[in-house]
Amino acid sequence: MSTLKNLLTLEMTVKNLPRVLFMRRLTIVTGAVGIFALAGLFWYSYNQIQRNKDIIREKKEEIERNKQITTPTADSSEIVAIPPPVTNSNSELTPSLAPPTPKETIDIDWNSRSYFTAQMPAKSIALTLDDGPSNKYTEQVLDILKQHQIQATFFLVGYRVKENCPLVNRIVREGHTLGNHTYHHPILTQLSAEEQKVEMETTQTAIKNCGIAPDKLPRWLRTPYGAQDETTLQIAHQVGLNTALWTVDTNDWRKTATSKSIAEEVLKSQGQDIVLMHDATDANLELKSPESSDTRQNTVDALTEIIPQLQKQGFQFVTLEEAFPSQSLSKPEVK
Numbered sequence: 001m002s003t004l005k006n007l008l009t010l011e012m013t014v015k016n017l018p019r020v021l022f023m024r025r026l027t028i029v030t031g032a033v034g035i036f037a038l039a040g041l042f043w044y045s046y047n048q049i050q051r052n053k054d055i056i057r058e059k060k061e062e063i064e065r066n067k068q069i070t071t072p073t074a075d076s077s078e079i080v081a082i083p084p085p086v087t088n089s090n091s092e093l094t095p096s097l098a099p100p101t102p103k104e105t106i107d108i109d110w111n112s113r114s115y116f117t118a119q120m121p122a123k124s125i126a127l128t129l130d131d132g133p134s135n136k137y138t139e140q141v142l143d144i145l146k147q148h149q150i151q152a153t154f155f156l157v158g159y160r161v162k163e164n165c166p167l168v169n170r171i172v173r174e175g176h177t178l179g180n181h182t183y184h185h186p187i188l189t190q191l192s193a194e195e196q197k198v199e200m201e202t203t204q205t206a207i208k209n210c211g212i213a214p215d216k217l218p219r220w221l222r223t224p225y226g227a228q229d230e231t232t233l234q235i236a237h238q239v240g241l242n243t244a245l246w247t248v249d250t251n252d253w254r255k256t257a258t259s260k261s262i263a264e265e266v267l268k269s270q271g272q273d274i275v276l277m278h279d280a281t282d283a284n285l286e287l288k289s290p291e292s293s294d295t296r297q298n299t300v301d302a303l304t305e306i307i308p309q310l311q312k313q314g315f316q317f318v319t320l321e322e323a324f325p326s327q328s329l330s331k332p333e334v335k
């Protein structure tokens with residue numbers, strides 16, 4: 001009986017064997033899949049954490065880099081000064097970039113003019129008119145300036161001042177700056193120091209005698225023909241004058257000049273220029289060039305073209321006083 005029972009059990013076992021085997025395989029496969037899935041999940045999570053760590057580190061580094069850029073590493077005394085830009089110039093003479101030694105007076109000469117004009121307001125132009133006052137042209141020039149509400153600098157010749165006091169007063173009344181252009185319009189470098197001083201001082205006196213207030217007397221000298229040397233500059237300082245040459249030469253005094261050629265020369269300017277023009281014919285006939293024209297009407301006509309065009313382009317017109325307000329010059333003494 002017992003043997004039979006055992007045989008029956010064996011038969012059952014043999015019959016069930018494929019099912020049992022199948023179930024075991026299923027369990028093994030399921031377990032393996034589960035383990036792989038868990039391992040995959042763990043691997044993915046680990047990588048995500050590492051990636052986030054990397055992003056945080058990169059962000060931190062970026063912040064540090066930005067800090068280094070915005071935080072100055074040296075104090076202000078170590079900051080290197082940027083040299084002033086060089087303005088366009090029509091002269092054959094090469095301007096020096098070295099800043100002149102600071103002094104009480106300003107000398108805008110051939111060497112230093114780029115240095116000084118670079119300090120003028122951007123897009124500003126200083127119109128200067130030499131050799132007047134002239135009852136033929138100065139009045140026309142003043143009318144045009146008034147019409148456009150701009151100011152200029154007039155370098156007056158002493159002997160012409162006396163007979164034109166009303167014009168000198170009108171120049172001042174309308175807000176323009178007076179300049180000293182010597183009494184007889186000589187070549188100053190051919191004169192003695194004493195003679196040069198007389199040329200400058202008698203012009204100051206002639207202007208004062210027109211009833212011009214002390215604070216409106218010339219503080220600027222322009223030497224005739226641009227002829228000057230160290231002595232000239234020293235004498236000018238003694239008389240209380242700054243000196244100013246020019247950066248744009250319109251050549252308006254020449255026979256060959258036309259209102260168009262004069263205007264073209266000025267319209268080339270990018271700003272920060274001192275423009276040389278003339279509101280009177282030759283002040284010294286002994287030194288008159290055969291190339292010199294007997295009229296300055298071209299200058300007057302050119303102004304009517306130049307001013308509105310430059311104003312439309314956003315340029316402003318300044319006097320030398322406005323262009324160089326920082327100069328600390330004491331008022332000239334007039335005897």
Ligand SMILES: [Zn+2]
Nearest residue numbers: 130131224225
């Ligand atoms: Zn002159």
